[in-house]
Amino acid sequence: MPGANSFTEGQAKSRLEASGYSNIGGLKKDDKGVWKATATHSGAQVNVTVDYRGNVTRN
Template identity: 55%
Template sequence: MFRYVIAATAMTLFAGGAVAQTAQTGSHNPAVKNGAPHTIAAPAKGANSFTEDQARGRLAKAGYTGITKLTKRDGLWQGTAMKAGKRATVMLDYKGNVTSR
């Protein structure tokens, strides 16, 4: 009987370790940052170190054209731009994520 208890405990420990090591996908903050701009629902708050030219480049990479009125407020680059024939307010957070309204 004692062997069964030890065997059951050992199997539980090994199974738990395997589950903890599975990769998670779709993380908003991945371990390795992809250089491509991401479009998200809300910008992340934080100090932004992008220059205006870098911000314009990130927005252009995300498919925006005619980027105007680009200013930095509260750590976010904000401006207006065109995409698919529609004008939108665009924002770039400190992580390089693009948000539009």
């Protein structure tokens, strides 16, 4: 979900780790304020996002 994201890169990474993701790479905030990265979950490489509310979504 787009919005004014106040999370730092470290906070976004912590959110992903708390949701069970590891090997987080390429963590970047897009022009809509959504953090995007690749990560591993249950042995699979996936694309993930963290929105301005802290919601973690697997894409």
